Amino acid sequence: MSNISTAFSKGKAFIPFITCGDPDIETTEKLVRTAVENGADLIELGIPFSDPTAEGPVILQANLRALSGGITTDKIFALVRKLREDIQIPFVFMTYANVVFSYGADAFFKACQSVGVDGIILPDLPYEEKEEFLPYCKKYGVELISFIAPTSRQRIAKIAKEAEGFLYIVSSLGVTGTRQEITTDLEGIIKVVRENTDIPCAIGFGISTPKQAEKLAKISDGIIVGSAIMKLIEKHGKTSEKIVGEYIKSMKEAVL
Amino acid sequence: MKIKLCGLKRPSDIAYANMLMPEYVGFVFAKESKRYVEPQRAEILRRQLNREIMSVGVFVNERMDTIVDLVNRQIIGLVQLHGDEDEDYIHRLRKQIKCTIIQAFRIESKDSIDAANKSVADYVLLDSGKGSGETFDWALIKEIKRPYFLAGGLTSENIHRAIEKLHPFAVDASSGLETNGIKDKQKMTDFVNAVRQRRKDDGGMTEKNGRFGMYGGQYIPETLMHAVIELEEAYKHYKNDMDFQSELAELFHAYANRPSGLYYAKAMTKALGGAKIYLKREDLNHTGSHKINNVLGQALLAKKMGKTRLIAETGAGQHGVATATAAALMNMECVVFMGEEDMKRQALNVYRMHLLGADVVPVKTGTATLKDAVSEALREWTSRIEDTHYCMGSVMGPHPFPMIVRDFQSIISKEIKEQMLAEENRLPDVVIACVGGGSNAMGSFYHFIEDKEVQLIGCEAAGRGVDTFETAATISTGKVGIFHGMKSYFCQDTYGQIAPVYSISAGLDYPGIGPEHAYLHDTKRAVYVPVTDEEAVKAFEFLSKTEGIIPAIESAHAIAHAIKIAPTMDKDKIIVITISGRGDKDCAAIARYRGEEIYE
Numbered sequence: 001m002s003n004i005s006t007a008f009s010k011g012k013a014f015i016p017f018i019t020c021g022d023p024d025i026e027t028t029e030k031l032v033r034t035a036v037e038n039g040a041d042l043i044e045l046g047i048p049f050s051d052p053t054a055e056g057p058v059i060l061q062a063n064l065r066a067l068s069g070g071i072t073t074d075k076i077f078a079l080v081r082k083l084r085e086d087i088q089i090p091f092v093f094m095t096y097a098n099v100v101f102s103y104g105a106d107a108f109f110k111a112c113q114s115v116g117v118d119g120i121i122l123p124d125l126p127y128e129e130k131e132e133f134l135p136y137c138k139k140y141g142v143e144l145i146s147f148i149a150p151t152s153r154q155r156i157a158k159i160a161k162e163a164e165g166f167l168y169i170v171s172s173l174g175v176t177g178t179r180q181e182i183t184t185d186l187e188g189i190i191k192v193v194r195e196n197t198d199i200p201c202a203i204g205f206g207i208s209t210p211k212q213a214e215k216l217a218k219i220s221d222g223i224i225v226g227s228a229i230m231k232l233i234e235k236h237g238k239t240s241e242k243i244v245g246e247y248i249k250s251m252k253e254a255v256l
Numbered sequence: 257m258k259i260k261l262c263g264l265k266r267p268s269d270i271a272y273a274n275m276l277m278p279e280y281v282g283f284v285f286a287k288e289s290k291r292y293v294e295p296q297r298a299e300i301l302r303r304q305l306n307r308e309i310m311s312v313g314v315f316v317n318e319r320m321d322t323i324v325d326l327v328n329r330q331i332i333g334l335v336q337l338h339g340d341e342d343e344d345y346i347h348r349l350r351k352q353i354k355c356t357i358i359q360a361f362r363i364e365s366k367d368s369i370d371a372a373n374k375s376v377a378d379y380v381l382l383d384s385g386k387g388s389g390e391t392f393d394w395a396l397i398k399e400i401k402r403p404y405f406l407a408g409g410l411t412s413e414n415i416h417r418a419i420e421k422l423h424p425f426a427v428d429a430s431s432g433l434e435t436n437g438i439k440d441k442q443k444m445t446d447f448v449n450a451v452r453q454r455r456k457d458d459g460g461m462t463e464k465n466g467r468f469g470m471y472g473g474q475y476i477p478e479t480l481m482h483a484v485i486e487l488e489e490a491y492k493h494y495k496n497d498m499d500f501q502s503e504l505a506e507l508f509h510a511y512a513n514r515p516s517g518l519y520y521a522k523a524m525t526k527a528l529g530g531a532k533i534y535l536k537r538e539d540l541n542h543t544g545s546h547k548i549n550n551v552l553g554q555a556l557l558a559k560k561m562g563k564t565r566l567i568a569e570t571g572a573g574q575h576g577v578a579t580a581t582a583a584a585l586m587n588m589e590c591v592v593f594m595g596e597e598d599m600k601r602q603a604l605n606v607y608r609m610h611l612l613g614a615d616v617v618p619v620k621t622g623t624a625t626l627k628d629a630v631s632e633a634l635r636e637w638t639s640r641i642e643d644t645h646y647c648m649g650s651v652m653g654p655h656p657f658p659m660i661v662r663d664f665q666s667i668i669s670k671e672i673k674e675q676m677l678a679e680e681n682r683l684p685d686v687v688i689a690c691v692g693g694g695s696n697a698m699g700s701f702y703h704f705i706e707d708k709e710v711q712l713i714g715c716e717a718a719g720r721g722v723d724t725f726e727t728a729a730t731i732s733t734g735k736v737g738i739f740h741g742m743k744s745y746f747c748q749d750t751y752g753q754i755a756p757v758y759s760i761s762a763g764l765d766y767p768g769i770g771p772e773h774a775y776l777h778d779t780k781r782a783v784y785v786p787v788t789d790e791e792a793v794k795a796f797e798f799l800s801k802t803e804g805i806i807p808a809i810e811s812a813h814a815i816a817h818a819i820k821i822a823p824t825m826d827k828d829k830i831i832v833i834t835i836s837g838r839g840d841k842d843c844a845a846i847a848r849y850r851g852e853e854i855y856e
Binding site: 049050051053054056060064067072073096097098099100101102103123124125126127128129132146147148149150151152153155159170173174175 | 738
């Protein structure tokens, strides 16, 4: 059993996303610990990218703040190494293809293995391009997470068949960010997924309230929340630890 | 190099063609030929033929209405004349049909080559005789001055030598593919494979799976994959759809004012004292730049796909204006994303877009320039796909955009080639164009890529210099990366963060370059040189004063390089510079650069 699948072994998973280095790396470390203490089952750690084309304004600004604060890929590897000394839950990086490519795919995934990152999410690496990094992921035992979107239709089966870790189900059209309501036929999509694979399905994009989380957790294996958390960090900065912890706790309770 | 398999007449011949996928097949409508097919039979064969293969009708002194009827019924897409048809015949035929006309010449002496050089047809075909299966004296071909189909006794055995020695536009085989008078599947396969192998050895410029060598690809969110696949399928369909192509040709001609002139810049030539300089006047197109070529094509395609809304990014505003124009013309909704910084630099174009009925959305993130406008347009497309086409402005982004935009812009080099041959009876020595994403350059280069003797030069915006951080010269200062859907060269830091770039020209102020340019750079088929703000501004002023032509500041980068190299070249050499746009939009910015505030 891969480390990622343990996140889904104790019922529905709650997966918070945190942009590393916003507002600084020390705060990120505190936030990760808080998230674990308040019930996070897996944590998505964002490596900032200057031009994240799949992100809405909240995470885009978080990326830019982190970069202007001097965060780098190497500093994030060092952070993970430190966190791994006492944290066991799976970590998954979420970043953009150029961050990995420019670091050198071999060196990047080797570092992931060495510090203890279990998987990677690259929103600009669709099924058609996954060979770019997949051989390196396999070499170093890092699982490459695939997306399924509301527009995937006949692509769902082939993506699901080859998926590993968990499947990231995109709740609705558009970029990341909170939404009033989600109208996609997610049950229909997940039904096709289930016909093709046994790996867990986690829904993300646009989820911010416990009510939404509760509803979507019923039809999936886990819930991913990013923008709503980053909004709290944007507002509270270095003192966001407590409020983020409370928020994560409320969301975790909602999905259970 | 393209392949034509001629004289197909049985359904099995069509089945072989569908398997081999040549660019063209030929149906012979000359009754005296043993390969004659009746129009009714040809119609059935056409229906069985893959839509991506173009069918050529071969005629000998045929009644014109027969040809027109075959074209109108879409049984054939090109006309090949093999008899004694004269200039007048071709002119009259052109009045009735819009398709490409090929005139065949039996090459017996230098005179027949001269006649072929003078033909008013779109292409000529050089042959040994009427299907005799023999080759002619290829030494005569060195006098040919235009793209041609090579025919006459070609087989899989002699095709290597033919391609190596002659570099034809297309190769045409018929009897060499037959055994006992009928098409032989093995011979057809061998022939096509032999040409393709040769083409591959030559660096094979045609894109495969959306790649140009290692560059290109589709690095985009899963949400957009369906849209780009749908777009590619639609484009492949309409690319060979005769109605679509004739509709587009009509728009180019009647609406956009094509063909654009190839102007001999006598005063500039004299002032520089070296190579002869021609200007390809894309600035004279409707909306004032080359952007209209691509936009009319994409808007028409989007319309056929049932889309009702166009979105676009723009830097200098030229692509935004062109998109707003096409949207107005075709009654579509239009939203243009433009960096806030660029909106200040190009206020006039913002007003023009509003006037044309488009919404202009200011982009405030990052450097608030072209790069950020592209990101924002991609985000918008992700959230609204069903009714919306993203009208990409350059040869960049995910496949199929670099290919589609290149194809629509390639009209520039197609015309340059024809005009240059008509004017000088030869190809130019150098073609120069400016490069941001690289659409006008790709359009200017495309039809010369296989003419190895033509030097291709792209001029990048160096801003305040390639040794400063205020530059946008991607090839000179960037490295390979993945961004905006493609693998190519990008200006970036050691961790892959995209660099904030700078150029006085809003249209070249982009940290990347189209993937096909990256490939042309790596294979050394084209060279890319940096040109600074200062050099471009001087060239802007130079062309205005010497030729009375105010070029866009983007195009001025290409002029600046010509100013550098023309004096070092002999007077019998020829340079073509693509003037990608007109410079009215830049006057205020240039005035500011020179320390003068002007108010409109």
